[in-house]
Amino acid sequence: MRNEEKLLTVPGLLVLAALIAMAISGSSQTSYARPADQDATAPLDKIAPWVMEHTAGGGQAEFLIVLADQADLSGAEALPTKLEKGRYVRDALWSKAQSTQAPLLAQLAARHIEHRSYYIVNLIWVKGDRDLALDLAARSDVARIEANPQISNLKYQTPNTQYPIPNLQSNGIEPNIAYVHAPDVWALGFTGQGIVVGGQDTGYDWSHPALKPHYRGWDGVSATHDYNWHDSIHSGGGACGANSAQPCDDYGHGTHTMGTAVGNDGAGNQIGMAPGAKWIGCRNMNVGVGTPATYIECFEFFLAPYPVNGTVILGDPALAPDVTVNSWSCPISEGCSWGTLQTAVEAQRAAGIMTVVAATNYGSSCSTIGEPPAPYAAAYTVGALNTGTDTIASFSSRGPVTVDGSNRRKPDIAAPGTAIRSSVPGGSYGSNQGTSMATPHVAGAVALLWSARPALRNQITLTEQILDSSAIHISSTECGSNGWPNNTYGYGRLDVRAALDFGVLVGMISDAVTSAPIADVSVQATLNATQTFSTTSTAGGLYSLGVISGVYTMTTSAFGFQPATIGSVRIVSGLTTIQDMALSSFRVYVPLWLGTSFKVYLPLSLENWSNP
Numbered sequence: 001m002r003n004e005e006k007l008l009t010v011p012g013l014l015v016l017a018a019l020i021a022m023a024i025s026g027s028s029q030t031s032y033a034r035p036a037d038q039d040a041t042a043p044l045d046k047i048a049p050w051v052m053e054h055t056a057g058g059g060q061a062e063f064l065i066v067l068a069d070q071a072d073l074s075g076a077e078a079l080p081t082k083l084e085k086g087r088y089v090r091d092a093l094w095s096k097a098q099s100t101q102a103p104l105l106a107q108l109a110a111r112h113i114e115h116r117s118y119y120i121v122n123l124i125w126v127k128g129d130r131d132l133a134l135d136l137a138a139r140s141d142v143a144r145i146e147a148n149p150q151i152s153n154l155k156y157q158t159p160n161t162q163y164p165i166p167n168l169q170s171n172g173i174e175p176n177i178a179y180v181h182a183p184d185v186w187a188l189g190f191t192g193q194g195i196v197v198g199g200q201d202t203g204y205d206w207s208h209p210a211l212k213p214h215y216r217g218w219d220g221v222s223a224t225h226d227y228n229w230h231d232s233i234h235s236g237g238g239a240c241g242a243n244s245a246q247p248c249d250d251y252g253h254g255t256h257t258m259g260t261a262v263g264n265d266g267a268g269n270q271i272g273m274a275p276g277a278k279w280i281g282c283r284n285m286n287v288g289v290g291t292p293a294t295y296i297e298c299f300e301f302f303l304a305p306y307p308v309n310g311t312v313i314l315g316d317p318a319l320a321p322d323v324t325v326n327s328w329s330c331p332i333s334e335g336c337s338w339g340t341l342q343t344a345v346e347a348q349r350a351a352g353i354m355t356v357v358a359a360t361n362y363g364s365s366c367s368t369i370g371e372p373p374a375p376y377a378a379a380y381t382v383g384a385l386n387t388g389t390d391t392i393a394s395f396s397s398r399g400p401v402t403v404d405g406s407n408r409r410k411p412d413i414a415a416p417g418t419a420i421r422s423s424v425p426g427g428s429y430g431s432n433q434g435t436s437m438a439t440p441h442v443a444g445a446v447a448l449l450w451s452a453r454p455a456l457r458n459q460i461t462l463t464e465q466i467l468d469s470s471a472i473h474i475s476s477t478e479c480g481s482n483g484w485p486n487n488t489y490g491y492g493r494l495d496v497r498a499a500l501d502f503g504v505l506v507g508m509i510s511d512a513v514t515s516a517p518i519a520d521v522s523v524q525a526t527l528n529a530t531q532t533f534s535t536t537s538t539a540g541g542l543y544s545l546g547v548i549s550g551v552y553t554m555t556t557s558a559f560g561f562q563p564a565t566i567g568s569v570r571i572v573s574g575l576t577t578i579q580d581m582a583l584s585s586f587r588v589y590v591p592l593w594l595g596t597s598f599k600v601y602l603p604l605s606l607e608n609w610s611n612p
Contacts, residue, residue: 043137050147050335055130062148067122071096073350078540082352082458086317089351090304093119120300121343125293148291149335173270176387176416181497182273185448192274192447197261198321200298201254203283205425206247210263216278226307227319228280232297238287245308249425251288257327259423261440271422273444299344323354325443327436329371341372349378352458356443358435359383359411361395366479369410370403381410384417384438390474398479399487411490415441445496466546470498503571505545509537512582517541521558549573561585
């Protein structure tokens with residue numbers, strides 16, 4: 001495609017002058033540069049109301065010191081493998097924490113303040129009084145002081161049932177597993193082999209017959225819990241105690257969710273989606289009660305697992321899980337901060353780890369997906385269906401997300417979430433309901449998909465596209481949406497077998513003259529003029545699409561560049577097709593004085609600009 005060059009006339013010069021004036025105006029706003037040692041915000045404005053309330057009258061409370069300087073992880077996007085991504089992210093986060101936390105840690109140590117440092121989010125957990133919070137908030141290197149409340153999490157995650165309902169009958173393949181077509185994938189020889197599922201929850205009964213064979217720490221003869229298990233509960237812990245040296249579940253919820261992801265006892269209890277996958281775990285709740293710090297600690301462990309009773313310096317990103325199950329939430333109404341967990345989820349995604357989360361159970365009202373991590377764009381959020389039907393469970397939370405002002409559509413997908421029979425501590429089985437129960441279906445589906453299509457492994461955006469596009473689409477006009485996707489079902493019911501029928505279309509979008517990559521290009525692939533798949537190129541000019549087999553017409557649209565079309569692009573199921581595209585930019589000649597022209601290249605995107 002050739003580059004079109006045009007002579008800019010007097011009206012064109014006026015447009016150019018206006019653009020230049022706008023640019024000058026937009027870039028010349030007065031700003032005040034504060035001295036490095038002067039804080040940009042009054043200390044009280046930095047402190048969460050929960051912290052002020054719980055330190056009244058000289059009381060002490062747990063709170064989180066979030067530093068202003070957080071690591072930039074954007075460089076991970078261009079790295080090709082999960083290991084490279086994981087090491088980059090871990091090293092960037094670790095280096096940032098090491099270079100910025102030292103003065104604060106010294107201050108806390110000198111005052112004999114109980115504290116704990118984290119690096120996946122650059123913050124420090126402390127226990128102290130209001131004077132300490134005020135002193136810390138006055139520091140210019142502190143962004144904010146956030147709450148670390150005790151959250152009775154499971155009362156929100158298991159609606160209308162006593163946990164769990166006993167059910168000892170061996171049923172073979174559970175109906176919820178069959179309904180999303182996992183057995184059809186097993187029949188092709190793919191059971192999740194080579195994939196590791198991580199779970200943070202109330203803990204896990206690792207010796208349960210449906211879980212033990214699939215625990216990464218079990219080799220069939222002996223157990224090694226190092227790098228496979230972490231306990232973020234450092235006091236209390238119910239029947240498990242604190243700092244348990246082996247996987248233990250003091251409540252039952254975690255054992256149930258992991259069973260749905262990978263469980264199979266080999267004796268008729270086929271309760272899990274991906275029985276060929278391995279699992280590792282982290283306990284983030286103390287008898288069903290968690291805190292932002294315990295959740296963050298589990299995210300940090302998964303980023304680079306380390307030995308039991310070891311330190312994070314021993315963490316190894318090569319042992320990170322591929323996908324994590326997160327059937328819990330952190331209610332803002334109880335003091336959770338919106339942004340802190342978001343940083344952890346985004347770090348996990350940057351490292352190539354897919355974060356699958358529960359939509360929560362506040363339905364049937366709209367805009368009830370509001371508790372982190374469910375609303376985050378970086379998380380893949382799961383709603384609950386009435387098992388065996390394509391109707392939403394009444395308790396399943398809906399979108400759109402309004403808590404952050406984004407109006408983001410959520411959930412992303414739906415899976416069975418009622419009458420889910422799975423493992424419970426003590427070697428038994430029980431049934432329960434909730435979006436907690438729907439979530440591990442999707443994590444297990446990711447394990448199946450990645451074992452069957454290794455090229456997709458840890459390609460999170462592409463995996464989400466394929467799961468979305470292959471879902472049984474369920475239309476809805478509720479909650480401000482129409483058709484699909486929508487704010488009730490997302491893209492619809494999970495169908496992991498259909499996901500295997502998708503091919504992968506990837507490529508680079510570049511400038512036809514300079515060969516420089518072009519970001520934010522809208523790329524569309526259309527099949528038979530009826531079905532269109534779309535995405536946007538990354539900062540490095542890369543795009544990827546998961547599409548069903550067929551012959552496609554590709555089109556692009558980008559600010560400052562001429563639209564481009566390529567036809568007859570053939571996509572084959574299970575294979576990757578590479579289609580690069582070079583775009584021509586709009587260019588103008590600006591006539592100057594005495595008949596001399598000076599060529600100026602401007603990225604003008606004029607919809608009505610016609611070719612000569």
